[in-house]
Amino acid sequence: MELQNYLARRPPDYANIVALGGCLRAMVEAGLDRLPLPGSGHTLERFRHLADVGGHDLGLCKLYEGHTDALSIIEQLGGSPTPGSTWGMWAAEPPQARVQVRPAGHMVALHGRKAWCSGAAVLSHALLTAWDADDQQQLVAVALDQPGVSITDQGWQAVGMGATGSVEVVFEGAEGQAIGxxxxxxxxxxxxxxxxxxxxxxxxxxxxxxxxxxxxxxxHEEPHALAHLGAVDAALQAAADVLRFSALHIDAHPQANAELLARRARAVVEQSAEQVLRDVGRALGAGPYCKDRHFARLLADLPVFLRQSHAERDLAALGHIVAAQPKEAWTL
Known part of the structure; x- marks a missing residue:
């Protein structure tokens, strides 16, 4: 409730990454980033907070989700983040942008380029995936205000999610701490x-x-609009039900492999979100696209954010898992 009240007092209009960074820092200072860990018994509360920020502004949500994800990972792996710090979680691994790490005393030295680093210009720290001499993936925590960290203006031309500043960052001997x-x-x-x-x-x-x-x-009693609303309600209800079930399942089985659960949940929510985009647009026409700034920004941002899914490739991975399941997997 405290997070909802905070968001209700802020106009959802963040012009650029500086505005988003200022809001994230204020949320951290207010303690609004202290979400329950997944599997803690309160996973649904975590999901609700993420959904609330997503409905307020997806650019802010991108930074908030990355920050809270980084905090949970560090805690799960035995680390301790600096109080008041703001974090990015940078795990994209395109072939042309890989960071290498080499031992440097009790720390590691980072070399290479990291792509799609959301919030890089305004965050204090990042938790990122890198690769050691044995070609094994290693998580590294790194302070961004040090020599050897160059935040570029390259790699991000999107209109949707444009305010997130998801640029490329170059590391040239910067010092980091291996996590886990x-x-x-x-x-x-x-x-x-x-x-x-x-x-x-x-x-x-x-x-x-x-x-x-x-x-x-x-x-307005418009039959076609009401039909679209009925379709939207069914889609959102399916998505909400799957998120609630997923939270309960994670809390009941916190150490279990959640890949099948996650792939199903993401597929359902993605399909539901795409149906909402389609039906709401067809029902309301051009008006809110052109005259409601918050609505228009969400409509521009959500399709870009949804592409964190890999569409048919993710569905094929889900199908591969399901094909190996017993037929009871679909039993009520």
Whole structure:
């Protein structure tokens, strides 16, 4: 409730990464980033907070989700973040941008380029994936205000999610701290649990977009708009149910492999969000696209954020898992 009240007092209009960074720092100072850990017994509360921020502004949500994800990973792997710090979680691994690490005393030295580093210009720290001499993936925590860290203006031309400043960062001997052991990032239960948190962000934005249609239908008896609202309600209900079930399942089985759970949840929420985008647009026409700034920004940002899913490639991975399941997997 405290987070909802805070967001309600802020106009959802962040012109650039500086504005987003200022809001994230204020949220950290207010303690609004202290979410329950996945599997702690309060996972649904975590998802609700992510959804609330997603409905407020997806650019802010991108930074907030990355920050809170980094905090949970560090805690899960035995680390301790600096009080008041703001974090990016940078795990994209395109082939042309890989960071290497070499031992440097009790720390490691980073060399290379990291792509799609959301919030790089305004964050104090980042938790990122890098590669050691044995070609094993290693998580590294790094302070961004040090020599050897160059934040570029390259690699991000999107209109949607444009304010996030998801640029490329170059490391040339910067010092970092290894977090956990090689391979821990993908092997820990929290990896797939966190993937469902991303779906909660998508859901929050889709729910807010749908609210414009609900309000319209409350004032106008238009059969076609009401039919679109019915379709939107069914889609959002399916997404909400799967997120609630996922949270309960994670809390009941916090150490279990959540890949199947996460792939199903992300697929359902992605399809629901895409249906909301389609039906709300068809029902309301051009008006809110052109005259409602918050609505228009969500409509521009959500399709870009949804592309954290890999579409048919992710569905094929889900199908591969399901094909190996017994037929009871679909039993009520």
């Amino acid at each position: 052991n090689p391979g821990d990032y993908l092997q820990r239960p929290g990896f797939w649990q966190g993937g469902i948190g991303i779906a909660a962000c998508w859901y929050g934005a889709a729910r807010q977009i749908a609210e414009a249609l609900r309000q319209h239908c409350a004032q």
